[in-house]
Amino acid sequence: MEKTFEQLKWEMEIIDEFIEKAYEGLIIIDHKGNIIKFKYERLLDVKEEEVIGRHVTEVIENTRLHIVLKTGHPEIGDVQMIRGNNVVTSRIPIIRDGKVVGVVGTILFKDVTEVQHMAEHLDRMKRHVKKYKQELKRLNGAKYTFDEILTNDKHMQSMIDIAKKTAVTNSSVFVEGESGTGKEYFAHAIHENSYRKYGPFVKINCASIPENLIESELFGYEPGAFTGASNHGKIGKFELANGGTIFLDELNSMPLEMQGKLLRVIEERELERIGGNSRIQLDVRFISACNQNLASLVADGKFRSDLYYRLNVVHLKLPPLKNRKKDISMFAHHYLKFFSNDYPNCPNGYSREALHALEAYHWPGNVRELRNVVESAINLSTKPSITASDLPDYIYQTKSSEGIKFEIDSDFDGDLKSHMDRIEGEIILKAINQAHGNRTEAAKLLGIHRTALYKKLSKLGIME
Ligand SMILES: Nc1ncnc2c1ncn2[C@@H]1O[C@H](COP(=O)(O)OP(=O)(O)OP(=O)(O)O)[C@@H](O)[C@H]1O
Numbered sequence: 001m002e003k004t005f006e007q008l009k010w011e012m013e014i015i016d017e018f019i020e021k022a023y024e025g026l027i028i029i030d031h032k033g034n035i036i037k038f039k040y041e042r043l044l045d046v047k048e049e050e051v052i053g054r055h056v057t058e059v060i061e062n063t064r065l066h067i068v069l070k071t072g073h074p075e076i077g078d079v080q081m082i083r084g085n086n087v088v089t090s091r092i093p094i095i096r097d098g099k100v101v102g103v104v105g106t107i108l109f110k111d112v113t114e115v116q117h118m119a120e121h122l123d124r125m126k127r128h129v130k131k132y133k134q135e136l137k138r139l140n141g142a143k144y145t146f147d148e149i150l151t152n153d154k155h156m157q158s159m160i161d162i163a164k165k166t167a168v169t170n171s172s173v174f175v176e177g178e179s180g181t182g183k184e185y186f187a188h189a190i191h192e193n194s195y196r197k198y199g200p201f202v203k204i205n206c207a208s209i210p211e212n213l214i215e216s217e218l219f220g221y222e223p224g225a226f227t228g229a230s231n232h233g234k235i236g237k238f239e240l241a242n243g244g245t246i247f248l249d250e251l252n253s254m255p256l257e258m259q260g261k262l263l264r265v266i267e268e269r270e271l272e273r274i275g276g277n278s279r280i281q282l283d284v285r286f287i288s289a290c291n292q293n294l295a296s297l298v299a300d301g302k303f304r305s306d307l308y309y310r311l312n313v314v315h316l317k318l319p320p321l322k323n324r325k326k327d328i329s330m331f332a333h334h335y336l337k338f339f340s341n342d343y344p345n346c347p348n349g350y351s352r353e354a355l356h357a358l359e360a361y362h363w364p365g366n367v368r369e370l371r372n373v374v375e376s377a378i379n380l381s382t383k384p385s386i387t388a389s390d391l392p393d394y395i396y397q398t399k400s401s402e403g404i405k406f407e408i409d410s411d412f413d414g415d416l417k418s419h420m421d422r423i424e425g426e427i428i429l430k431a432i433n434q435a436h437g438n439r440t441e442a443a444k445l446l447g448i449h450r451t452a453l454y455k456k457l458s459k460l461g462i463m464e
């Protein structure tokens, strides 16, 4: 429908008013460079009717509008001196059928100091936001990234690669590994590498919440939902994690009854607070961890298989430190360097014997234990390098063969072979003891193959 003259006039008035308010100044020139619109009164003290039809160069000092008319290239945020003020301008060509038919010039700021003030203001705001973000993260966020997960081991590196790849998806991840192998580091890093990183990271340690409180901790409750409930009600951890990641640590400790409820939450992506009657939409990603073989708990009926399959979409099995020989020496040096700032006379290396002892040990507490051992050795050390005797006895026994007695009865009962067998047996038992029952480690200490050790054990009748 054609617009009436009245409608057009009304629209023009609105546009005029908008221009007046939106810009400190605005000027439009035609294809010859003559002024056709002039809202510059606030800057130049010249009325529009006095300049309409005149060439822009006659009216505005240092103008470049006529140049943009020729080049057809917009100039945005340029600084131009007008009446002793540095103003911030933009010049935009108007193009019709490929030809420049005019140019619009606008003044965004009358004075560059205005821009400086704005930039400073923005800077201040940014600093505030950063501070709040850090605080929020400290309270409810992930602390570690993939940069902090160190390794020189191929298998561990492949776990990191899978974790990085999966981080950007929404798939549930299950991390399995002995205590101290870095499961929690992985959970944090996956969250930090995901698009949920600005959302919360909420950790739930299934082993540390008493069984009778776990439901209210996870689901929250409405005021007065049960005896002893707070009058204000409580937001559950699941709800707190909305938009982010939930990290279910020590998953094996989740009571069977809760497992069923958790499964429902994962399937329906909804939950209800205890005592509530409205359903809350849930948008969370699940990462869980366990230091036991959860599959065997499933097989024993101690963990629901349907929940296990739901949570175990991506499975990361972190290798124990004892199987990552390169990592043992890497971490040993890493922690030495790490502690060197705190200890003025910190040694700067390890003796070969010390390093061998570290590599031979079975590290049940993995990286966490190694870190403690290094710290303790630094404290005991009196030399430029950490020596084997600075290590705890259970890692390095200086008098390792002292316990073996080579006594022969006075009446010399028994032949050479039986004496030799007895002594061999004692040496083997000593090695097994030193390796904390680990046969592979014991074989290594003895310098024989594991199968050879088993053969000897069986031959000597000391296989339990
Ligand atoms: N790959 C690694 N790189 C750097 N530090 C590591 C690594 N693995 C473990 N650590 C160190 O070991 C400590 C224990 O790691 P983390 O808490 O992730 O272990 P976990 O597998 O969750 O153990 P737990 O089962 O006992 O809870 C960390 O605080 C960290 O200092």
Ligand SMILES: [Mg+2]
Residues within 6 Å of the ligand: 183, 184, 249
């Ligand atoms: Mg942990």
